[in-house]
Amino acid sequence: MSTPAADVAHLLRRTGFESTSSEIATYAAMDLPAIVDTLLDFSSNPADTPPASLADPNKGNWEKMVDLTQWWLDRMATVPRPLQEKLTLFWHGHFCTQVSKVDHAVDMFDQNHLFRTEGLGSFETLVQHMSLQVAMLIYLDNDPNSKGSPNENFARELMELFTLGVDQYTQNDVVESARAWTGHNVDYDANPRVYRFYPERHDTDPKTFMGETKNWDGPEIITRILTVEPQRSIAARYIAKKVWTFFAAPNPSAAILDQLVAAFVGSNLDIRTLLRTMFLMPEFYTSTVKHGLVRTPVEWIVTVLKATGQTAVDRNPQWWMEQMGQVLFEPPNVAGWKNNAYWLNSTAVWARADFARNLTWHAHDAGFLMEIIARNPANSAQYVMTAGDAVDLALKKFGRDATVAAHSPWVHSVLTNWLTTQRATESAPTYSWRDWAAINLTTMTMLSPDVLLA
C-alpha cells in the first residue's frame, strides 16, 4: 500500500512546516492511516523545557518573551513531529490570551505547555485545565470574579468563543455562569502567583444554567456544555469547523462537518480522533483544500528558517512579526487571528520581503543554493544545471518539489526566464564576487506564491 506523493507532500505541509523530498518518499511508501498515526505520535518529541531566562529574576519580562518566542519558533522547526507544535499554535489562537495583559512570561509558557501536552486528548479536560490557569484567569478577568461583584467576561467567552459560538446560550446563562465561576481566582501573594480557589468568594446560592437549577460551580459548567446534548454537538461542530479551517480550508461544507462531528462526539470529544478523521477524509486532499490556505506569518517564518538552516535565536524574526501581523503570545484580541486575506497586505509584504532578504544573506554565507552557479569544468561558458533544473532545486529546498507536489508552473517559468537573463549578465569565467543568481533566487523563492501558501 502506498499513498500518492502529492497527497503526502500536502499532508506534511499542513501537519508541519516544510517537508523534504526524502520525507515525502518515505511516507509515500506507507498507507494513509499509517502515515497519519505516525504524524499523530508525538512521543519522539523532546520535553518542552522552557528557556532558562524564564526562571531568572534578573531578566525583565520583555527579554523573557523574546526568548520564549524564539524558543517556540525553533521548536516548531526542529521537533520530529511538528504537528504537536502546529496544534499548540492552533490552541493558542483559540484559547487566546495576550501577554500585554497577562504580563508574566512564565504564565504564558504554562499555558503553552498545557496546549502542547494536553492538546491532543480530551477536549473537556483541556478546557477544564485551561480555565484554571493564571494566564486565562487574568486575561478574561476571572481573577477578581467574586461573590457580590461578579465579572462576566470569562463566563461569556467560555461559551461564545471557546466552546459553543455566538447565540447558543442566553444572557442569563452568562450571568449564572459568572456566578458559578466566582472564587476561582489568582493568589497574588504567592510567588509566583498561582490559581487559588477562595471559598469565601464563591457564590454558593442556586443558579439556573441552561435550564437546570443547582449550586453550579465553574468546572461543572464546562462539563455540562461538553457532555450534554444538544450543547455537546453544538460545541463539537464549532470546534470541528475551527480545526478544519486551520488545517484544511475555510468554510467546510455541512457534509464535512457532519462527518467530523460524528467522530468527535462518538469519541467523547477526543481531539486525536477529530484530527485523525480529518486527515483521513478524501475531502482533505481536494484542490479546494490543497489551495485553501495562506501560510500564517509564523508558519512562513518557520518554513524559511528551516529550509535555509537558520535559527530564530540567530535571526530574530520577532523584529518583523508585528509588521507581518502575527506576534506570538499576543493575538490581536480574544478572538484570535483571522486567516488568508488577513495576511496579504502591503505592510506584511514589506516585512516578509525584508526578513527574506536578511535571511538570504545569512543563508548565502552558508552556501545556500550555490549549486546553481556551478559551471562546467570542461566548458566554463556552460552551467552545470539548466535554468529550469536550478529553479526546481530552489523550490524543492523550500518544500515544493515540482515532481511530487503541486507548484505553480507560471512562477516556475518566470523564475526560469529570470535566471536565464541573470546568467547572461554574468560572463564566464570571471568570478562574480556577489553570486547574485543564487542570492536572488533564494529571496524570490521565499516570496513566491508556492512558499506563501500552506
Added chain:
Amino acid sequence: MNSELLDDLAVARLSRPATLPGGLSRRRFLQLAGAGAGAATLTPYLSALEAFAAPPVGANEGILVLIMMEGGNDGLNTVVPTGDSNYYALRPQLAIPAGQALPVGTGYGLHPSFVKLKARFDQGDVAIVHGVGYPNPDLSHFSSMGIWMNGWAGGAQPGGATGWIGRYMDGLPNAASESLYGAVIGTSVPLHMVGSVARASGLPQDIGGAFGIDRRDANDVRMFDAIGAFSGGASGLGQWGDLAAKVEHDTLDLSQKIQPAYQGTFPDDDLGRQLTLAARLINANLGIRVFSTNIGGFDNHSDEAGGHAQNLASMDAAIEAFFTTLGSTWKNRVTLMTFSEFGRRPEQNDTIGTDHGTAAPLFVVGPRVKGGLYGAPSPTTNLDSNGNLKFHTDFRQVYATVLDTWLNADSKQVLGYQFPNLGLFDGGPGGGSTTPATRPHRRRRKRV
C-alpha cells in the same frame, strides 16, 4: 488588579495590523458574525483589488488629516481660561499664567507652545471647539478612545465595531477595492480608520530600505520585476496563490508611487515626520482622503508642565511643517483636526500633574475653516460628581460637521444619528459653496 493601561498600550490594543477589517479590540465591541473562525472567502475587496490606489482627489473634494493625541490631553492648559480665577485656585502650581497664554478671544488663551497655531487663529483658520465630550464619560484610556474612534450613535451595531472614518470610506466609490482612501503611517491601523469593507493602508515610516524601492542596481531591478511578474499569469495554486502574487506586485508598485514623498529631509520628531509625509503624499495625489497621525505622551499624571509644553510645541511645529509642505493647489482642500480620548481633571494632583478627566477642547484647522470659538466652555465652577468638567458638545457633532460639510458624506448614515452642524467651515472644499460639487463616479483605473 489594576488594569489601567499606559496610553500607548491602550492605543495599541485599539489598533490592528494593517490588514482587512473585521477584527475587534475588546469584548465590548465584539460581535462575531457567524462562527469565530474568521471569514476567508474571497470578498469583493479582494476579487476586484486594484493596484494600491484610489481615484485622484477632485477640485472640490476635501481631505481630512487627523491628529490623535494619545493619553488624554489636558484641555484646560491647552485652551487656558485666563479669566477664570477658579482655574488658578485649582491649579496653584500648574495653571498657565494669564500673561503667558496666547489670547484667542476674551478670557481664553492658547498654551504658550502654540505660537504658530495662534498665528493661524489670528488669520481665521482655527476653530476651537470647547467642552467636547460625551455622556457618561469613561475614564479608561482604552474604553474612551474606543468610543471616540467608533463614533456610532445609532444603537447596536450590526457586523461588529467599525470606526467613523472607516464607515465614511465604506460609502466611497468601490470602497471594497480601493486601499488608499485612508492612510496611516505605521503598521497598525487604528479602529477609527477601519470600516466594514474599507480600511486605511499602513504606509511605512521609512522607505529607504524597503524592498523594491531602490532600483539603481540592475540585479535588484531584475529581481523586483520578476517578483512583480508572479502575478502576470494564473498561479495554478487557486485564488490565494493568485492573490498572494498580486499583493506583492501591487506593493512593489506602491513603493514606487510613494517613494518620492520619502525623499529629502524630515523633522526629527515623530509627529513632524508623519505630518510632513502626509503633506507630501497628499501632494502626490495618490487619492488619499483621510490621513491619521498620532502623538503620544499626554497622560500627564505627574509633573505635567514640562512634558505637556514640549508635546504641544512639537504639535505646533508639526502642524506648521504640514501646512508649509502642502502644495498651494491643495490649500483649500485640506482640513486638520485633533482629538483625544478625554481631557483631564481641573484640580491638579499631589504630583503636580492631572488625572483622567472628561471634556476638553479640540482644534479644527485649515484655510476653509471659519475660525473662532465654538460650543460652550465647561466651567470649572460646575463640575460633575467626580470633580470633572461637564461636556457641552458631543464629539460626534464635530464628526457630523466634518462629514457633511467637508467630506461630502451623509453623517446620519456614518454616525447612525443626525447631529446638528456646528458651522465650522466657510464653505466646502476648494472654495465652493456648501452644496458639494460632484464627486468622480467613474474610477480612473490607475495601473502603473
